[in-house]
Amino acid sequence: MLSSLYKTYSKTSVTNTIKRLNSTMPKKDKNGxxxxxxxxxxxxxxxxxxxxxxxxxxxxxxxxxxxxxxxxxxxxxxxxxxxxxxxxxxxxxxxxxxxxxxxxxxxxxxxxxxxxxxxxxxxxxxxxxxxxxxxxxxxxxxxxxxxxxxxxxxxxxxxxxxxxxxxxxxxxxxxxxxxxxxxxxxxxxxxxxxKNDGLTSAFAENIQAKIAEFKKEDPDFKEEDLTILFSAHSLPMDVINMGDSYPAEVGATVYSVMEKLNFNYKYRLVWQSQVGPKPWLGAQTADIVEQLNDPGKEKLILVPIAFTSDHIETLYELDLEVIGESKHPKNIKRCESLNGSETxxxxxxxxxxxxxxxxxxxxxxxxxxxxxxxxxxxxxxxxxxxxxx
CATH class of the missing domain: 3.40.50.1400 (Rossmann fold)
Structure with a gap:
């Protein structure tokens, strides 16, 4: 009799314990x-x-x-x-x-x-x-x-x-x-x-790769002759003036990338892809490139800081228009887009x-x-x- 009660009690206890454990464990959705x-x-x-x-x-x-x-x-x-x-x-x-x-x-x-x-x-x-x-x-x-x-x-x-x-x-x-x-x-x-670490580290790696290209091509390359232009898609000032967080967050990305580069180079955040007659956020990428590229001494690296992969704004606007139509295109390099970067x-x-x-x-x-x-x-x-x- 006592043996039978003990077996029943044990089975019940085990069952209740399992139920309690299951109720506290996170539910796994079978569909993921x-x-x-x-x-x-x-x-x-x-x-x-x-x-x-x-x-x-x-x-x-x-x-x-x-x-x-x-x-x-x-x-x-x-x-x-x-x-x-x-x-x-x-x-x-x-x-x-x-x-x-x-x-x-x-x-x-x-x-x-x-x-x-x-x-x-x-x-x-x-x-x-x-x-x-x-x-x-x-x-x-x-x-x-x-x-x-x-x-x-x-x-x-x-x-x-x-x-x-x-x-x-x-x-x-x-x-x-x-x-x-x-x-x-x-x-x-x-x-x-x-400020994602993989995002900003990947940008820093790609920038360093372009700096290495400049050094290989020009034995007289000097860091003080380099300017990094971080180019992001612009927005109408109507949107910005409502308090949109975009400019501040793009700036945060730029600052984090430069931290990884130990602020060893001059840099500026510029804006591209303006369309229509309304005022847009500036300065415009093309205008700043034209200004800095005109003497033919400054080395420029364009970084598509708000894009996570190549598309028309990098492959056409930056590569073929901004760089392709510049006075000294050999002094400008566009940083690779993130695309398949493992980082x-x-x-x-x-x-x-x-x-x-x-x-x-x-x-x-x-x-x-x-x-x-x-x-x-x-x-x-x-x-x-x-x-x-």
């Missing part, structure tokens, strides 16, 4: 975690250029023209500008490489996270572009088809701007409302990472690893970013309701 790289994107082929331009100029968050007539205006602008932009893409090989590099980077991140973060594995790579294939809406449909229930939106704009990351967030929220009314997918977001990909992995383990749904400044952009996070952009874990 989607890591979604968000970016502007670029046309992968010349025939995609017109639609890319239409999507871009239709975005009121990026280019505020007219809420009522923006699509009509975008249709006109894209038709008008397509022939010129198509020629530019033809000159850089027939399309943008940004999709290739985004898919490569995302796959490498997920491979590493499966080993470092088994509790959220398997990690599945996705790319969601705002203006090119694969468009954000198509990627969201794919996530639902694949049965994804947890996803991390990982902006590939390291420095936050409402015009870029903010626009992608708004599109993500619209897609969820249209496609995911049952809330199948729980989202969190990495919305900025301007950079390590930084991406570390950023995701920290995010998954920290379980913070989004950066504390994101609410303020939307308030200053006159988008109430509790109204038009319900951030706390949308980003949950």
């Amino acid at each position: 975690t989607a890591i979604v790289f968000m970016n502007m994107g670029g046309p992968s082929s010349v025939p995609e250029v017109k639609d890319f331009l239409y999507q871009l100029f239709s975005d009121y968050d990026l280019i505020p023209i007219s809420k009522n007539y923006q699509p009509t205006i975008a249709k006109f602008i894209s038709s008008f500008r397509s022939p010129k932009i198509e020629k530019q893409y033809a000159e850089i090989g027939g399309g943008s490489p940004i999709r290739h590099w985004s898919e490569y980077q995302a796959s490498k991140v997920c491979e590493a996270l499966d080993k470092t973060n088994p509790e959220t594995a398997p990690h599945k790579p996705y790319v969601a572009f705002r203006y090119a294939q694969p468009l954000s809406k198509d990627t969201y449909k794919k996530l639902l088809e694949d049965g994804i229930t947890r996803a991390v939106a990982f902006t590939q704009y390291p420095q936050f701007s409402y015009s870029t990351t903010g626009s992608s967030i708004n599109e993500l929220i619209r897609n969820k409302k249209d496609l995911d009314k049952d809330d199948q997918i729980a989202w969190s977001i990495i919305d900025r990472w301007p 950079f990909i390590r930084g991406l992995i570390e950023e995701c690893d920290h995010h998954l383990k920290n379980k913070t749904p989004f950066h504390k400044n994101l609410d303020l970013d939307f308030v200053l952009a006159k988008k109430d996070p509790n109204g038009n952009a319900p951030l706390r309701k949308f980003f949950t874990k």
